[in-house]
Amino acid sequence: MQLYNTMSAKEREALIDEAGKDRLTISFYKYAHIRNPEFFRDYLFIHWDQLEVLGRIYVAREGINAQLSVPADHFNAFKAHLDSITFLEGVRLNIAIEQDNKSFLKLKIKVRPKIVADGLDDNAFDVTNKGVHVDARRFNELIEDPEAIVVDMRNHYESEIGHFEKAITPDVDTFRDSLDLIEEQLRDYKENRKLVMYCTGGIRCEKASAYYKHKGFKQVYQLEGGIIEYTRQVQQQQLENKFRGKNFVFDHRRGERITDEVIAQCHQCGKPCDTHTNCANEGCHLLFIQCEACAEAMDACCSESCREIAALPPEEQRKLRKGKTKSNLIFKKGRSEVLTYKRQVADPFEVPSAGATPADTGN
Numbered sequence: 001m002q003l004y005n006t007m008s009a010k011e012r013e014a015l016i017d018e019a020g021k022d023r024l025t026i027s028f029y030k031y032a033h034i035r036n037p038e039f040f041r042d043y044l045f046i047h048w049d050q051l052e053v054l055g056r057i058y059v060a061r062e063g064i065n066a067q068l069s070v071p072a073d074h075f076n077a078f079k080a081h082l083d084s085i086t087f088l089e090g091v092r093l094n095i096a097i098e099q100d101n102k103s104f105l106k107l108k109i110k111v112r113p114k115i116v117a118d119g120l121d122d123n124a125f126d127v128t129n130k131g132v133h134v135d136a137r138r139f140n141e142l143i144e145d146p147e148a149i150v151v152d153m154r155n156h157y158e159s160e161i162g163h164f165e166k167a168i169t170p171d172v173d174t175f176r177d178s179l180d181l182i183e184e185q186l187r188d189y190k191e192n193r194k195l196v197m198y199c200t201g202g203i204r205c206e207k208a209s210a211y212y213k214h215k216g217f218k219q220v221y222q223l224e225g226g227i228i229e230y231t232r233q234v235q236q237q238q239l240e241n242k243f244r245g246k247n248f249v250f251d252h253r254r255g256e257r258i259t260d261e262v263i264a265q266c267h268q269c270g271k272p273c274d275t276h277t278n279c280a281n282e283g284c285h286l287l288f289i290q291c292e293a294c295a296e297a298m299d300a301c302c303s304e305s306c307r308e309i310a311a312l313p314p315e316e317q318r319k320l321r322k323g324k325t326k327s328n329l330i331f332k333k334g335r336s337e338v339l340t341y342k343r344q345v346a347d348p349f350e351v352p353s354a355g356a357t358p359a360d361t362g363n
Contacts, residue, residue, distance in 0.1 A: 034059065056251075058112045134196075190218060262274050279302040
């Protein structure tokens with residue numbers, strides 16, 4: 001029985017074009033105790049492959065984290081299958097604001113130690129003692145609350161193209177990097193200020209809120225459903241939209257337009273731009289921001305050296321890549337020295353004053 005993807009991305013893309021069906025890009029997560037994640041992984045693959053589900057799904061003993069694409073006419077069957085799984089019955093599905101039939105081109109379900117790499121020892125604190133979940137209306141109120149400190153729990157390349165008003169945007173490469181950094185930088189505000197967190201779909205805040213309560217923060221809040229659900233509620237309820245720019249997403253689209261404002265710049269020429277691309281040199285594949293003019297001039301590459309390599313015959317490129325590994329830790333997503341206008345952050349942890357300050361409380 002087939003338990004793995006056998007079709008190339010190009011072959012799948014052709015099938016999607018031939019089918020002519022609309023597809024829905026969906027994400028969801030659930031923390032739960034899964035005794036046998038390998039068995040659960042195979043079970044999901046068998047059923048979802050039949051429903052033509054594509055995407056990237058992580059399964060661990062602590063739960064599931066899924067970003068996927070499903071044919072619109074199979075959505076009800078897909079939802080019914082989720083509901084047939086006890087701990088996934090009624091799980092909130094974050095449906096993308098902007099749809100793209102080719103957001104995912106393969107079905108990849110992987111067993112991982114954790115569904116989000118947080119580097120935390122879950123036995124050291126109560127992971128179920130979470131912060132207060134708030135909806136879009138309440139989140140807007142907290143943004144305006146002088147006692148609240150709003151923190152973006154995403155990475156630098158995500159917040160660079162879009163974030164909430166007044167939010168602190170840590171200059172970090174990974175979620176793991178942000179946890180202790182935020183705790184250290186905001187240690188003087190544990191007692192007297194509200195810590196308000198948000199992320200893309202809510203999953204990072206689920207663990208972070210419990211961690212920060214364990215670390216002594218007295219008032220911890222998190223945006224339920226993240227930016228994706230916030231945007232949906234803002235549109236449905238005609239609320240004021242306090243998000244600026246684009247929401248970075250982890251599929252082929254790389255971003256959803258939330259407002260027309262462009263707050264980032266092309267990393268090569270400095271012009272206003274918030275479109276991410278991966279360097280066309282497969283041996284580099286650096287994620288960076290590139291405008292249309294630079295993409296045309298540089299053949300979608302990050303540097304002249306990569307441009308020269310990308311122009312070589314495929315066989316020559318494979319020879320150059322042989323024995324080398326690509327790593328996010330090496331390429332740092334947009335931090336390469338070849339990028340002239342990469343993001344510069346002065347002091348992302350500048351906390352605005354409020355009615356009660358650290359000096360007032362003796363902290």
